Amino acid sequence: MxxxxxxxxxxxxxxxxxxxxxxxxxxxxxxxxxxxxxxxxxxxxxxxxxxxxxxxxxxxxxxxxxxxxxxxxxxxxxxxxxxxxxxxxxxxxxxxxxxxxxxxxxxxxxxxxxxxxxxxxxxxxxxxxxxxxxxxxxxxxxxxxxxxxxxxxxxxxxxxxxxxxxxxxxxxxxxxxxxxxxxxxxxxxxxxxxxxxxxxxxxxxxxxxxxxxxxxxxxxxDASMEFKQAFLDATEEDIVIIKSPVGLPGRAIRNQLLIDLEEGVKKKLKCPYRCLTACRIDTARYCIAKALTDSWAGDVDDGLIFCGSNVHRxxxxxxxxxxxxxxxxxxxxxxxxxxxxxxxxxxxxxxxxxx
Ligand SMILES: Cc1cc2nc3c(=O)[nH]c(=O)nc-3n(C[C@H](O)[C@H](O)[C@H](O)COP(=O)(O)O)c2cc1C
The missing domain is CATH 3.20.20.70 (Aldolase class I)
Structure with a gap:
């Protein structure tokens, strides 16, 4: 993971x-x-x-x-x-x-x-x-x-x-x-x-x-306790399918980041290297590498939290x-x-x- x-x-x-x-x-x-x-x-x-x-x-x-x-x-x-x-x-x-x-x-x-x-x-x-x-x-x-x-x-x-x-x-x-x-x-x-x-x-x-x-x-x-707690707290209603900047769907826990994105907010984005060949940087509204790293480190509001469909269990x-x-x-x-x-x-x- x-x-x-x-x-x-x-x-x-x-x-x-x-x-x-x-x-x-x-x-x-x-x-x-x-x-x-x-x-x-x-x-x-x-x-x-x-x-x-x-x-x-x-x-x-x-x-x-x-x-x-x-x-x-x-x-x-x-x-x-x-x-x-x-x-x-x-x-x-x-x-x-x-x-x-x-x-x-x-x-x-x-x-x-x-x-x-x-x-x-x-x-x-x-x-x-x-x-x-x-x-x-x-x-x-x-x-x-x-x-x-x-x-x-x-x-x-x-x-x-x-x-x-x-x-x-x-x-x-x-x-x-x-x-x-x-x-x-x-x-x-x-x-x-x-x-x-x-x-x-x-x-x-x-x-x-x-x-x-x-x-x-x-x-x-190896994730932060905040990341693990987000898994412990998640309900079935929190699980959503997102369209990632990579061009693939993904499953994640709905949080402030996803609410902001639903409301059309564009996050600050800089891309000094292209870590993902498939990332559509011209249309991406956030950097997925940063968003995933942020949640891993403990920022579970503004980071992206991937999860499986059983996370509520x-x-x-x-x-x-x-x-x-x-x-x-x-x-x-x-x-x-x-x-x-x-x-x-x-x-x-x-x-x-x-x-
Ligand atoms: C937080 C998280 C991150 C994941 N990251 C990757 C990944 O980087 N590469 C990959 O091939 N699969 C990734 N997966 C998928 C898992 O490897 C695994 O196949 C899948 O989650 C199994 O389903 P389960 O979560 O219901 O057990 C990730 C899954 C989760 C929950």
Missing amino acids: GVRVSMAGLAAAVAKRGGIGTISCVGLGDLESPWKEYEKSSIEALEREVTKARSMTDGILAVNVMGVLSNVEDLITSAVRAGILVVIFGAGIPTKLPDLVPDTNVNLVPIVSSARVAEIISRTWDRRFERIPDAFVLEGPKAGGHLGFSLEQLDNMEDYSLEILLPELLETVKPFEDKYGRGIPIIVAGGVYTGHDIADMISRGAAGVQMGTRFVATEEC VDRMYTVAELIDELMQELLEAEPDPAEAPGVTDMNSTSTRTA
Whole structure:
């Protein structure tokens, strides 16, 4: 979770408890610095976070990058150089990713919101690189942050539910699995909240789940207490879909910033570097990188607070260990013989252990 919500603290705590702890690469740089300096400070901050997380755990660490970041390639190569073995790639179609990361020990995991995009990626990688994705994250419309759906699709969310998308994706990856003689685990994301939800998704063929919103209200989450409190306080009525300057819809908690924007207020905006290739700076009414950094730092009135559709259910703080233990307990209750369930058997498999 970016900006800076999931860094070394949260990622290491998740990895320590057997999940895949994911460090977000978004917006790590010094926002006040000039352009070239920003890129340099982004990489330095990423290397710092990876080293810090690694000093806290031997567990599995991943990075999340977004295709719309102007320094995405630099971030990926730096993360791999720092020893990261799982790269989760969202907000873009990573057709050239294997070219950038030829080392097949590094797991390349695109995030998709449709079977069609997964097919394009798999076909392109197979043809050009004789390689297939090591897993997919299938992110449905209930997720937090930027969403891979149009506003119209989000008005009819039930047509794009994980329950509908997952079988389509399982079907799509099958020929590639057969050709390469190995599975492509599907990790589902968006609205997964309890261990019962996890059990349900596993019973439908998912290999694991990626969770965001619930992990914000943890002691180890790297956001400010004000950010976490906004999650604890949010009601269902506070959750809105916004059109981000990146050109994608996003889900957020309605606050003063969003009220101002609804009323046509244009925020002061300076952009010394273009951190997002897709940002429409000429029409943007605020800087999304700054707005997300502000909320992370504690300005929950004028910052942008991304959240998932279950944020109103978040009602208390946990430690990461407590939360994962509770989820595992619920999962075991829901699935009487977990050894039989696909994706729970091998606790060393990266595909089963993401949070
Ligand atoms: C505060 C916040 C920030 C997020 N930032 C990112 C991001 O930078 N990149 C990304 O791929 N997904 C991002 N997401 C999506 C999560 O990684 C995850 O897939 C999603 O939130 C799962 O749904 P859930 O929140 O219902 O568990 C973000 C989600 C939240 C809540």
